[in-house]
Amino acid sequence: MKGQVYISDVAKHVGEEITIKGWLYNIRSSGKLMFPQLRDGSGIIQGVVFKKNIPESVWEACKNLTQESALIVKGTPRADERAPGGFELDVTDVEVIQVAHDYPITPKEHGIEFLMDHRHLWLRSRRQHSILKVRAEIIRAVRDFFDDRDFTLCDTPIFTPAACEGTTTLFECDYFDDEKAYLTQSGQLYNEATAMAFGKVYCFGPTFRAEKSKTRRHLTEFWMVEPEIAYATLEDVMELAENFITFIVQRVLERRKEELKVLERDISKLENIAPPFPRLHYNDAAKMLKEGGLAFEYGGDLGAPDETFLSEKYDKPLMVHRYPAPVKAFYMEPDPVDQNLSLSVDILAPEGYGEIIGGGQRMVSLDKLRERIAEHNLPESAFDWYLDLRKYGSVPHSGFGMGIERCVTWLCGIEHVRETIPFPRMLYRLKP
DSSP, rough: TOOOOOOOGGGTTTTTEEEEEEEEEEEEEEEEEEEEEEOSSOOOOEEEEEEOOOOOOOHHHTTTOOOTTTEEEEEEEEEEETTTTGGGEEEEEEEEOOOOOOSSSSSSOOOHHHHHHHHHHHHTHHHHHHHHHHHHHHHHHHHHHHHHHOOOOOOOEEESSSSSEEEGGGGEEEEEGGEEEEOOSSHHHHHHHHHHSSSSEEEEEEEOOOOOOOOOOOSSEEEEEEEEETTOOOHHHHHHHHHHHHHHHHHHHHHHHHHHHHOOOOOOOTTTOOOOEEEEEEEHHHHHHHHOOOOOOTTTTOOOHHHHHHTTTTTEEEEEEOOOOGOTTBBBOTTTTEEEEEEEEEETTTTTTTEEEEEBBOOHHHHHHHHHEEEEETOOOGGGHHHTTTTOOOOOOOEEEEEHHHHHHHHHTOOOGGSSSSSSSSSTBOOO
16 A cells, blocks of 8 residues: 555665554553554564654653554664564654554463454464464465466355265255255365366365364364366375475475464474375274274274374374275275275374375266265265266376365464364354
8 A cells, every 4th residue: 555564574664764554562661762563464563662753742642552553653664683573663653543442352361262252353463363374375385286287276166965975064055945055065076077177176165064073173164175187096196195285384384484483383393294205004004003002993984093193103294095985985986906995095194183185086987986875875866967977988086185274283283273264163153
């Protein structure tokens, strides 16, 4: 905006008089000096206000400022290694736009429920700001990775006529003329159709799961990126996934060092992320869990304790592949070596952060796909268009999905997924 300099750009304007439009982050005073900290969304800068350098009316106005008051500040930036961000602003004028009411989030300790109830304000804190900056960088990296490799972005519907995974985790909606629709669990099935048209595609959007889960890894609404490739095998997408994760990690390390520093993230654990990733057959994973004393039964899906146990044995993401067919989606291709297993893979983040990617090779046979739809008690009529893909040029094809929020949780090194999205939706939280 005309006449405005963002705090992130002050290094380009040292010695010049500039205007910063923002909010009061903090303030302290010492006699005839005040030290207001300003934030504008791009960063924080400390101002220095000399009483002798400004009109008395401005000095008095500054004395009455409260946290998050809206201000337009004029001054000259200079380098100062001791200051937040490495610069200070010698203030010459302050225009008070609004004196904020008593701000509810203070430097004292607040409970998580209080902070979540005030999420619309909590976003202004340095920690939350840093997490969401990392999230934005991850999203940019995701798009750059696929766009630079000639994948075509094909958006998929949010309203769907049927489940693509478990029917018990669907959000049902009333559609027109008494018809039922469901909020999407995944763009997977539609991705397969667009992959048959474009060869290499991805979709990226919100997905919904009606799991009544209260774990630190679950949201009911989250964002997922899903690539799909015609003529690709399980091995192909495993290689794509490890390059994809490595690209994202390197981008965050390169561009978001300050945010990771605010979060006190141990980046040495991220600097080690590079191909190849360890690969573990499901059968071997089951054996390791049994030998480790975990209450795991062969044939079941991995739970959070199982994932944590396995991933903590490696310093890179772990690829667990060839899960039993019954615990995976109906469209997974059976393993030709053992028809009881599927050509599937889950990628578990290190440090106990659990699954961040799930994917595999899709079923090619029309007859087998019909059988699996029936086994899952799904209405074949809802999948007539999907079955067409096996009638007209069916080829091997593969893909995966990555939940953005779980990736953010891992890269930021935080405890709970609820801080990785601006306004989380969970089992007992629908506002703000």
